[in-house]
Amino acid sequence: MAEDKESEVKREGVDFSKRAFIKTALIGGIAVASGAVIAKKIVSNIPNTGLTKASVSDELQQDMVMKDKEFVVMSKEEKDRMVQMFESEYKYTA
Amino acid sequence: MVSHREGASPSPTIYSRGIVMPAEEKKEVKGKTISRRQFFKEAGAISAAVAAAAASSVIAPEEAEARTTFAEFFQNNYRLMTDEEKKEAIARLEQRYSEEFAKKVTVDGSPAMQDVLFGYALNIQKCIGCRRCVHACVKENNQSRHDTEIQWIRVIRMEKGNFTVDDMDKGYPNSPNESFGIQVGGNAYKNAGVALEGQHYYQPERVPEKDAFYFPIQCMQCEKPPCVKVCPVRTTYRDPDGIVVIDYNWCIGCRMCMGACPYWARRFNWGDPNLPAEEMNPKTHYLGNRPRMRGVVEKCTFCLQRTRKGRYPACVEVCPVGARKFGNLLDPESEVRKILDRKKVFRLKADMNTYPKFFYFID
Numbered sequence A: 001m002a003e004d005k006e007s008e009v010k011r012e013g014v015d016f017s018k019r020a021f022i023k024t025a026l027i028g029g030i031a032v033a034s035g036a037v038i039a040k041k042i043v044s045n046i047p048n049t050g051l052t053k054a055s056v057s058d059e060l061q062q063d064m065v066m067k068d069k070e071f072v073v074m075s076k077e078e079k080d081r082m083v084q085m086f087e088s089e090y091k092y093t094a
Numbered sequence B: 001m002v003s004h005r006e007g008a009s010p011s012p013t014i015y016s017r018g019i020v021m022p023a024e025e026k027k028e029v030k031g032k033t034i035s036r037r038q039f040f041k042e043a044g045a046i047s048a049a050v051a052a053a054a055a056s057s058v059i060a061p062e063e064a065e066a067r068t069t070f071a072e073f074f075q076n077n078y079r080l081m082t083d084e085e086k087k088e089a090i091a092r093l094e095q096r097y098s099e100e101f102a103k104k105v106t107v108d109g110s111p112a113m114q115d116v117l118f119g120y121a122l123n124i125q126k127c128i129g130c131r132r133c134v135h136a137c138v139k140e141n142n143q144s145r146h147d148t149e150i151q152w153i154r155v156i157r158m159e160k161g162n163f164t165v166d167d168m169d170k171g172y173p174n175s176p177n178e179s180f181g182i183q184v185g186g187n188a189y190k191n192a193g194v195a196l197e198g199q200h201y202y203q204p205e206r207v208p209e210k211d212a213f214y215f216p217i218q219c220m221q222c223e224k225p226p227c228v229k230v231c232p233v234r235t236t237y238r239d240p241d242g243i244v245v246i247d248y249n250w251c252i253g254c255r256m257c258m259g260a261c262p263y264w265a266r267r268f269n270w271g272d273p274n275l276p277a278e279e280m281n282p283k284t285h286y287l288g289n290r291p292r293m294r295g296v297v298e299k300c301t302f303c304l305q306r307t308r309k310g311r312y313p314a315c316v317e318v319c320p321v322g323a324r325k326f327g328n329l330l331d332p333e334s335e336v337r338k339i340l341d342r343k344k345v346f347r348l349k350a351d352m353n354t355y356p357k358f359f360y361f362i363d
Helices: A002-009 A018-045 A050-068 A076-093 B036-059 B063-073 B083-101 B132-140 B226-230 B256-260 B314-318 B335-342
Strands: B026-029 B032-035 B106-108 B118-123 B154-159 B212-217 B236-238 B244-246 B283-285 B324-328 B344-346 B358-362
Touching: A018 B036, A050 B154, A076 B335, B032 B036, B063 B083, B083 B106, B118 B335, B132 B154, B132 B314, B226 B236, B226 B256, B314 B324, B324 B335, B335 B358
Parallel strands: B106 B283, B118 B358
Antiparallel strands: B026 B032, B118 B324, B154 B212, B236 B244, B344 B358
């Protein structure tokens, strides 16, 4: 009986026992995780020359802000109304 | 591991293609018989795992980061955290930064002060374009230093025009009565006073230059900030003291806020910020100048790590001509309120109705 069971788990030269399965799964898991860590490190350490270009491009957009500028001096009423709005908004939200 | 019963002869293995191959050679190890193929397979897997683990430990020495990454990844939005959770998050960061930068780093979590609404005023006549404010800001707020250099303040050089009030009634040349009046960009003789576009990368020998004035731009801390409205994860929000803040840990780097900002005042970390340990400012705030990571957005916070403690922002302190003023908009005796009362004030892109709390003024 026991021999039959043993022969069943070792069919075709492959070990189907629980122990062998856990062992293979464990080794496989470690290998996959380690591979992922290495891949991530390699990818993140590749120098990307486009980064500076992208940053500069972002900053240059701010120069364009001045294209749509409008320098309108605020009137006394406008300033008072704005301060009043700030005060009432603060009371409302605080 | 393959073992065979004693006395049993190895049988040929039939592979899927139907070719009968000779049985594999067996070897006895510690009383167990294994095939050579099996031995190489297991030895290969084990050595690969060991090599990978060793290599990853050599490549990634950031132990402190590794220890906190998991907890940080799963932490909640800062605004929704309980006081206890906030304390834990701050303690975690303090430990990580202290180890990373090899100095005692503090992360402040001070909330907004009561009855305070911060406002900023800049005298555009006084600014000499020295950019000391830019560099003081970088130093104070732990911005990336090089490769992807990040600056929250940009000083734009503008061309000084020569249009004066005396020209207001003059029109185009050769017109019968010269009564066309002021046109967009001045009249045919003189422009309206400024060039249409500014220059950021000016390198003069001396400042201020003749025929130029300078226009610093930074986050306007809008009362109705469009960047807050568009944030899909609500990582950026307006605190009660009027400062628009960002929870860097919750930011997904979608850059929606950057597109929404009419002043283009936000910056994106395209790469890992380059912050040398010796230049790192150890007095940080969770929502302010703590070191950022790749893929998140950042911007001026009116130096909230200072201003919430009653100090001036770094740019105000460093300005050599006193062009920058800062104060509480709710206090009628504050500098900024006095400027609003007495000076000629204008706001940038006021027509957008974002109600910026950053004012430009002239004497």
